[in-house]
Amino acid sequence: xxxxxxxxxxxxxxxxxxxxxxxxxxxxxxxxxxxxxxxxxxxxxxxxxxxxxxxxxxxxxxxxxxxxxxxxxxxxxxxxxxxxxxxxxxxxxxxxxxxxxxxxxxxxxxxxxxxxxxxxxxxxxxxxxxxxxxxxxxxxxxxxxxxxxxxxxxxx
Amino acid sequence: xxxxxxxxxxxxxxxxxxxxxxxxxxxxxxxxxxxxxxxxxxxxxxxxxxxxxxxxxxxxxxxxxxxxxxxxxxxxxxxxxxxxxxxxxxxxxxxxxxxxxxxxxxxxxxxxxxxxxxxxxxxxxxxxxxxxxxxxxxxxxxxxxxxxxxxxxxxx
DNA sequence: GCGAACGTTCAGAAATTTCTGAAGGCTGGA
DNA sequence: TCCAGCCTTCAGAAATTTCTGAACGTTCGC
Numbered sequence: 001x002x003x004x005x006x007x008x009x010x011x012x013x014x015x016x017x018x019x020x021x022x023x024x025x026x027x028x029x030x031x032x033x034x035x036x037x038x039x040x041x042x043x044x045x046x047x048x049x050x051x052x053x054x055x056x057x058x059x060x061x062x063x064x065x066x067x068x069x070x071x072x073x074x075x076x077x078x079x080x081x082x083x084x085x086x087x088x089x090x091x092x093x094x095x096x097x098x099x100x101x102x103x104x105x106x107x108x109x110x111x112x113x114x115x116x117x118x119x120x121x122x123x124x125x126x127x128x129x130x131x132x133x134x135x136x137x138x139x140x141x142x143x144x145x146x147x148x149x150x151x152x153x154x155x156x
Numbered sequence: 157x158x159x160x161x162x163x164x165x166x167x168x169x170x171x172x173x174x175x176x177x178x179x180x181x182x183x184x185x186x187x188x189x190x191x192x193x194x195x196x197x198x199x200x201x202x203x204x205x206x207x208x209x210x211x212x213x214x215x216x217x218x219x220x221x222x223x224x225x226x227x228x229x230x231x232x233x234x235x236x237x238x239x240x241x242x243x244x245x246x247x248x249x250x251x252x253x254x255x256x257x258x259x260x261x262x263x264x265x266x267x268x269x270x271x272x273x274x275x276x277x278x279x280x281x282x283x284x285x286x287x288x289x290x291x292x293x294x295x296x297x298x299x300x301x302x303x304x305x306x307x308x309x310x311x312x
Numbered sequence: 313g314c315g316a317a318c319g320t321t322c323a324g325a326a327a328t329t330t331c332t333g334a335a336g337g338c339t340g341g342a
Numbered sequence: 343t344c345c346a347g348c349c350t351t352c353a354g355a356a357a358t359t360t361c362t363g364a365a366c367g368t369t370c371g372c
């Protein structure tokens with residue numbers, strides 16, 4: 001029967017899991033609310049009601065997930081409120097963003113490579129650098145491949 | 157000249173970056189200490205000295221990164237202390253582990269798909285499910301490809 | 313222009329995470 | 343068996359993160 005309660009429960013469960021994956025609590029809850037809503041867009045007030053938190057908290061959470069590129073601000077004619085909606089490419093965007101964190105790590109490793117002389121440390125650092133460089137190169141292709149597959153089905 | 161100070165600085169910088177990527181502070185510092193050491197293995201005492209922290213902290217940090225599969229406990233004949241060393245496949249392991257987090261998220265999403273009726277939410281959830289399923293399938297192949305490339309050089 | 317509804321910011325409270333230091337247990341040699 | 347060194351555990355302190363609520367801008371209808 002997919003009741004309202006089940007829906008909320010599933011949403012909260014996903015939020016919890018995202019927190020486990022490193023996301024901030026309120027951001028995760030807000031994101032889940034978007035995912036599980038059948039509306040095209042939500043206002044800050046809608047979120048506050050749905051999640052049962054203060055307007056301030058919603059403001060912070062929304063700010064964060066907008067910055068992550070997962071939702072966007074839209075203006076709805078005839079409504080005074082600000083509306084937000086999930087972006088179509090939210091998940092591929094999120095994936096790419098995570099790789100910008102990888103990029104930071106890579107930069108730090110490269111500094112390390114320059115800072116140490118020959119030896120075991122250099123070998124380890126070089127290996128790490130190679131692996132993360134590889135990942136960074138491959139990631140865009142992966143996303144590309146997914147989108148292709150989703151659009152067209154099998155390639156020639 | 158790659159002095160000792162530069163080495164430590166680079167190590168601390170990498171640790172900080174890893175923290176930014178979601179790792180716990182002390183675990184990250186310990187990991188960086190292993191990476192940047194020219195020794196084959198380190199003892200808990202070595203780490204405490206290098207990082208300037210209590211034995212208790214080291215114990216916790218080591219426990220964590222052992223569990224992550226990044227270092228391993230080894231017994232050195234003639235030494236009473238426990239030695240730890242980085243595992244060869246540390247980075248590919250770490251990458252795979254991160255994908256087990258993805259697996260948790262995927263499970264939660266699938267529950268969501270079952271909990272909602274037809275509508276926008278179902279579409280969004282299904283899209284998310286498809287993307288993460290795709291990633292989970294591709295990840296092992298990526299790692300495989302990296303190792304192949306590293307072993308063999310260019311493919312025919 | 314005025315007023316009201318909305319959203320944002322920020323200081324402080326609350327909760328959570330992280331580190332330490334002391335106490336205790338295990339291991340190997342004498 | 344006893345001792346000494348090393349590691350782990352755990353309760354509490356310290357630091358950090360997270361949430362709230364009130365005050366302040368902004369914008370739109372009138």
